[in-house]
Amino acid sequence: MAPKLNNCREVGLRIQSYLDGELNSDQMAQISAHLDMCVDCGVEADVFRQIKADLASQAPATDDAALERLRQFSQNIANVTLDN
Amino acid sequence: MAPDASTNTAAQDALFQKYVIPELEVMYRVANSITRNPTDAEDLVQDTLLRAYRAIERFDGRYPRAWLLTIMRNAQVNRVRRKRPELMKDPDETMRRVADDSVEGAGAEEQVIDQEFSAPIAQALAALPEKFRSVVELVDLNELTYQEAADSLGIPVGTVMSRLHRARRNIRQHLEAFPAEEY
Numbered sequence: 131m132a133p134k135l136n137n138c139r140e141v142g143l144r145i146q147s148y149l150d151g152e153l154n155s156d157q158m159a160q161i162s163a164h165l166d167m168c169v170d171c172g173v174e175a176d177v178f179r180q181i182k183a184d185l186a187s188q189a190p191a192t193d194d195a196a197l198e199r200l201r202q203f204s205q206n207i208a209n210v211t212l213d214n
Numbered sequence: 215m216a217p218d219a220s221t222n223t224a225a226q227d228a229l230f231q232k233y234v235i236p237e238l239e240v241m242y243r244v245a246n247s248i249t250r251n252p253t254d255a256e257d258l259v260q261d262t263l264l265r266a267y268r269a270i271e272r273f274d275g276r277y278p279r280a281w282l283l284t285i286m287r288n289a290q291v292n293r294v295r296r297k298r299p300e301l302m303k304d305p306d307e308t309m310r311r312v313a314d315d316s317v318e319g320a321g322a323e324e325q326v327i328d329q330e331f332s333a334p335i336a337q338a339l340a341a342l343p344e345k346f347r348s349v350v351e352l353v354d355l356n357e358l359t360y361q362e363a364a365d366s367l368g369i370p371v372g373t374v375m376s377r378l379h380r381a382r383r384n385i386r387q388h389l390e391a392f393p394a395e396e397y
């Protein structure tokens with residue numbers, strides 16, 4: 131039987147998977163409930179949430195020229211319709 | 215080399231349109247993370263597209279992104295093997311090379327310049343060992359799921375998770391040790 135995720139240790143082990151949306155719905159709900167009540171775990175979640183947001187901001191800009199070449203290459207392979 | 219158009223089937227084309235074309239941008243972004251070289255990334259995506267087209271009629275339609283990323287990873291393994299024929303004898307070493315090959319791309323000078331002018335989060339990311347950085351890039355920058363990142367790198371989901379979580383903890387420590395106002 132899966133452990134109840136209602137103590138800081140268990141939540142701490144899964145906090146990043148929770149923020150990534152990689153837990154099942156029951157686990158997500160249990161951790162969400164814990165975060166609503168526990169200030170320390172709430173702060174911990176906020177720290178990793180901010181790190182994730184900062185990392186996401188580092189995503190390189192899309193190379194439109196390269197993508198266009200790949201779309202053209204795809205058209206050379208197959209008879210496909212390309213939406214830009 | 216593109217397949218002979220005369221051998222194409224309408225069924226292949228329709229499946230390619232449905233499952234492959236929508237993933238082009240993700241494929242290119244992931245290829246950049248894997249190769250760390252835009253030219254190599256484009257070549258790798260082209261190779262993947264050709265392989266996907268040839269195999270599309272055998273694809274069951276489930277999880278097309280995961281399917282394509284697995285093809286891409288296998289294509290990259292073959293590319294590394296072609297560069298280093300001695301790796302043909304050791305599959306584990308080949309996979310390690312796939313993960314580490316890109317390190318050669320960034321020279322020391324380039325890394326110093328990057329660190330000089332980039333935000334603390336970028337410096338923290340750049341300071342990670344390659345095998346940790348690649349997982350962060352796939353999940354946090356390219357928004358792949360753990361499973362998709364695992365397929366891209368040819369490693370178990372549990373390894374993706376442990377590397378990712380450890381990497382973020384390292385980033386946190388880096389940011390605490392070098393807060394933004396010091397830059």
